[in-house]
Amino acid sequence: MLEKMIFGRYVPGNSFVHRLDPRSKLLFIFLFIIAVFLANNTMTYGLLLAFTLLVIFISRIRLYFLFNGLKPILFLIVFTLLMHFLFTKEGAVLLDLKIFKIYEEGVRQGIFISIRFLVLVLMTTVLTLTTSPISITDGMETLLNPLKRVKLPVHELALMMSIALRFIPTLMDETDKILKAQLARGSDLTSGTIKERIRAVVPLLVPLFVSAFKRAEDLAIAMEVRGYRGGEGRTRYRQLNWQGRDTLVIIIFIVLVAALFWLRGGS
Amino acid sequence: MDISLQQVGYSYAKGTPFEKRALFEVNASIESGSYTAVIGHTGSGKSTLLLHLNGLLKPTEGVVRIGNVSITADTKAKELKEIRRNVGIVFQFPEHQLFEETVEKDIMFGPMNFGVPAEEARQRAHELIKLLGLPEDVAQKSPFDLSGGQMRRVAIAGVLAFKPSILILDEPTAGLDPRGRKEIMELFNKLHKEEGLTTILVTHSMEDAAMYADQVLVMHEGRSVIVGTPEEVFADAERLKSFRLGLPRSVAFQRDFEKLIGRPLGRLALTEGQLASSIAAALKEEGER
Numbered sequence: 001m002l003e004k005m006i007f008g009r010y011v012p013g014n015s016f017v018h019r020l021d022p023r024s025k026l027l028f029i030f031l032f033i034i035a036v037f038l039a040n041n042t043m044t045y046g047l048l049l050a051f052t053l054l055v056i057f058i059s060r061i062r063l064y065f066l067f068n069g070l071k072p073i074l075f076l077i078v079f080t081l082l083m084h085f086l087f088t089k090e091g092a093v094l095l096d097l098k099i100f101k102i103y104e105e106g107v108r109q110g111i112f113i114s115i116r117f118l119v120l121v122l123m124t125t126v127l128t129l130t131t132s133p134i135s136i137t138d139g140m141e142t143l144l145n146p147l148k149r150v151k152l153p154v155h156e157l158a159l160m161m162s163i164a165l166r167f168i169p170t171l172m173d174e175t176d177k178i179l180k181a182q183l184a185r186g187s188d189l190t191s192g193t194i195k196e197r198i199r200a201v202v203p204l205l206v207p208l209f210v211s212a213f214k215r216a217e218d219l220a221i222a223m224e225v226r227g228y229r230g231g232e233g234r235t236r237y238r239q240l241n242w243q244g245r246d247t248l249v250i251i252i253f254i255v256l257v258a259a260l261f262w263l264r265g266g267s
Numbered sequence: 268m269d270i271s272l273q274q275v276g277y278s279y280a281k282g283t284p285f286e287k288r289a290l291f292e293v294n295a296s297i298e299s300g301s302y303t304a305v306i307g308h309t310g311s312g313k314s315t316l317l318l319h320l321n322g323l324l325k326p327t328e329g330v331v332r333i334g335n336v337s338i339t340a341d342t343k344a345k346e347l348k349e350i351r352r353n354v355g356i357v358f359q360f361p362e363h364q365l366f367e368e369t370v371e372k373d374i375m376f377g378p379m380n381f382g383v384p385a386e387e388a389r390q391r392a393h394e395l396i397k398l399l400g401l402p403e404d405v406a407q408k409s410p411f412d413l414s415g416g417q418m419r420r421v422a423i424a425g426v427l428a429f430k431p432s433i434l435i436l437d438e439p440t441a442g443l444d445p446r447g448r449k450e451i452m453e454l455f456n457k458l459h460k461e462e463g464l465t466t467i468l469v470t471h472s473m474e475d476a477a478m479y480a481d482q483v484l485v486m487h488e489g490r491s492v493i494v495g496t497p498e499e500v501f502a503d504a505e506r507l508k509s510f511r512l513g514l515p516r517s518v519a520f521q522r523d524f525e526k527l528i529g530r531p532l533g534r535l536a537l538t539e540g541q542l543a544s545s546i547a548a549a550l551k552e553e554g555e556r
Contacts, residue, residue, distance in 0.1 A: 011284055065283050174363075180323050181364035184356040185425060186380030190344055203376065206366035210411065 009069075009169070010132045016245065017059035017130045022139030024246035028253055029127050035257050036116055041265040045115045051256060052119045059130050066125065073121050077114045084110030133165035134238070142240060155231025163219070171212065178207045268334035268353060268432055268465060270297040270320060272491075276328035277315055289315040292329070293491045295484055297467065302459055304476035304497075305469045307486030308511040313469045314359075316486065317435050320467065321354035322347035333433070352381045355431030357439045361422035365410040370396070370421050373410050377429040388428065395424035400450065416447045423451070427458070433465045434458070440472075452479065477501060477515040477537040485510060498535050517542040 012018075017025075039045045056063065067074065088106030095102040128136070141158035148154050179189075182203045189200045277290040290312050297303050307313050318324040319331050322338050331338040333350055355377075358364070367373035374392035379385065396406055399420040405413065410421050423439065436455060440448040456479050459466045470476055476483055476497060483500040485493040487510040493500055501507070501518050513519070517536045524546065525531050532549055536542035 062284070068283070177358070178364055180318065181356075181358050181361065183323060184321060184351055184354075184358070185364070185377035186348065186351055186429065187376075188348065188380065203364075203366045207363055211363060 009129065011061065011129050012132075013060060013130065015058060015060045015130070017055065017126065019245070020130075020249060021240055021242050021246045022131050022135040023143055023240060023242065024249045025127055025131055026136065026139045026143060028249050029123055031253055032123055032256075033120060035253075035260060036119055038257070038260045038264060039112075039116070041263070043263040044260050044265075045112055047256075047259060047263060048119050049115055052122050055126055056122065059126055061126065061129055066122070066129075070121060070125065077117050077121075080117065081110045081114045084113060134162060137162035137165065138236070138238060138240060155234070159231070167212075167215070170215075171208065174211055175204065175208060178204055269299050269332075270433065270465070270467075271295070271332045272316075272319070272329070273332070274329035275316075275319060275326045275331055277319065277324060278327050279315075281327055289489055290319075290326075291489045293486075293489075295491050295494055297465065297482070299465050300463050301482055302456075302466045302480050303468070303482045303484060304480035305467065305484045305486060306471070306473065306476050306512060311486040311510075312489040313486050314437060315489075317356065317437055317467065317469055320433070320435055321356060322350045323356075352429065353431055354433045354435060355426040355429065356435045357423055357426050357437065359437045359439075359441055360419075361426070361439070362410075362415065362418035363422075364425070365418060365422055368409060369407050370401075370410050370413070371406040373421060374424045374428050377425055381429050383429065391428050391430075392424070395427055398427075399424050399454065416443055419443065419447075420451075430462075431464075433467070435467045435469075437469045438471065439468075455479075473501070473513060473515040474517070477518065485512065487511075497537055501537070502535055521545070 036048060039048050056066065084106050085102055086100060086106070088109050089101075089103055091103050091105035091108070093101045094104050094107060131139075137158045140161065141154055144152065144154045144157070183189075187200055187203055189197060191197075192200070272293050272295045275290055275293040276288070279285070279287045279289055293312075293316060305313050305316065315324065319326055319338070320333065322331075322342070325338055325340055325342055327340055329339075333354065336346060336350055338347070338350070365373050367376060371389065371392045374395060375385070375388040378388040378391060383391075393406060396403065401417060401420055401424075405417065405421075410418060413421065419439075426434075434455070439455070440451050443451065452475060455466065455468075458464055459479075468475065468480065480497055483493070483495060483497050484491055485500060485507070492510060493506070501514055504514050504518075504522065507514065514522070515537065517539050521532055521536045521542055528549070532545045534541075534545065536545055
């Protein structure tokens with residue numbers, strides 16, 4: 001039932017994007033998220049959107065699959081769009097519908113913010129779709145390594161993240177199973193008043209929490225039994241390997257930012 | 268209620284890169300009041316099949332008929348709730364569905380959802396606690412304070428509480444000790460006979476299939492490959508082997524014994540009792556000669 005959710009899921013592949021080093025991808029996405037806020041006019045937003053679509057094309061993820069999986073988020077985007085249409089009151093009136101007026105600035109702002117949101121969601125989804133969770137955390141850990149000097153528990157954080165990522169599908173499966181069991185007992189999540197629907201979530205959440213705690217305990221024991229004692233002096237099985245294409249990605253980013261600055265309207 | 272499956276096919280995550288075909292052209296008919304065992308090795312589609320029997324999954328192809336209701340790919344969610352009232356499923360490890368503060372409330376959850384008044388639901392809960400051999404004082408305890416075996420029984424009570432006329436059991440005794448296993452299987456058998464339930468048991472235990480079922484459905488790689496009485500199904504060891512299934516212990520013993528004495532023992536011994544009596548008969552014959 002939850003099988004359509006693609007958020008945080010990894011689809012193995014062999015495209016240019018798939019083969020990149022996780023460090024270059026993470027670095028790129030992190031900087032890209034900041035760079036998105038440089039856009040302030042049609043040209044820059046258009047550039048960002050075109051760039052994102054190009055990345056999706058190169059990663060060979062089917063567009064239909066991507067949008068189908070992001071449907072719940074698309075709903076949110078449409079919602080922001082409408083809010084802007086209705087509540088921003090600047091610029092010329094585009095449409096006068098008696099009850100309310102739609103202003104030029106509202107449409108512009110709405111579309112820009114939607115694009116910003118869409119681009120951010122698409123790019124991060126491409127990251128998680130093309131990078132296995134393990135590579136993501138490996139990449140994170142190496143990127144954050146310098147922060148060890150300021151006593152940031154980098155290894156522990158990375159471990160926590162990899163465990164969390166590792167258990168997303170497990171918890172999803174579990175939710176699906178419990179959902180089916182409660183549906184079979186006549187629980188109804190799709191009809192009734194909002195209050196009834198919220199109450200109908202309790203039979204899902206309680207068993208899920210119980211099993212998550214049990215799982216955490218089992219995992220802790222299993223790790224200790226196998227001699228886990230933290231990150232100190234721990235070697236790696238998977239070595240990260242920075243290659244020419246990773247440097248290329250960073251160069252592409254610099255070019256993108258330069259283009260954004262160049263196309264950006266005056267402040 | 269009769270159940271019939273016609274050319275039922277199902278794919279998980281249809282239309283995504285994860286699409287996976289789980290069922291192909293499954294045909295079966297299950298008569299009202301019968302006891303059907305579904306066997307097959309891991310990944311044969313047993314569990315997917317049983318989710319179709321109360322509309323938790325809708326077939327992507329073909330028709331599932333339950334009583335007078337047909338479920339196809341286009342059936343609306345509303346009609347499905349009506350089906351679920353009549354079909355109870357005891358899932359694998361059903362204790363994972365417990366959530367209420369007290370055992371009594373958890374058992375009442377199902378019947379209350381289906382519109383049974385609270386007082387009647389409470390009464391049923393107490394009857395079931397007794398029927399399942401749980402101590403009386405368990406009603407006001409938290410289900411999470413019970414032992415694994417007791418939790419299993421409470422969860423089973425939660426399904427029986429809304430009095431389904433079709434009962435689907437997905438390996439209901441997995442992980443229980445031998446005695447608990449026997450008790451629970453006997454209880455289901457007793458309910459099957461006394462309440463006239465239509466029972467469908469998904470199991471890895473050939474012994475349970477041979478002992479309780481009057482029809483056996485063999486699944487292999489998403490297809491229904493054999494449907495027949497236990498005698499028919501377990502008579503052909505070679506064929507079962509090709510589906511990665513074995514024989515019930517009593518039948519396997521019978522085959523070995525026949526090889527040693529060099530002649531068949533007569534009818535297939537589906538239980539240890541039957542096996543004992545056919546061996547006794549053979550010995551007596553031997554003595555008379």
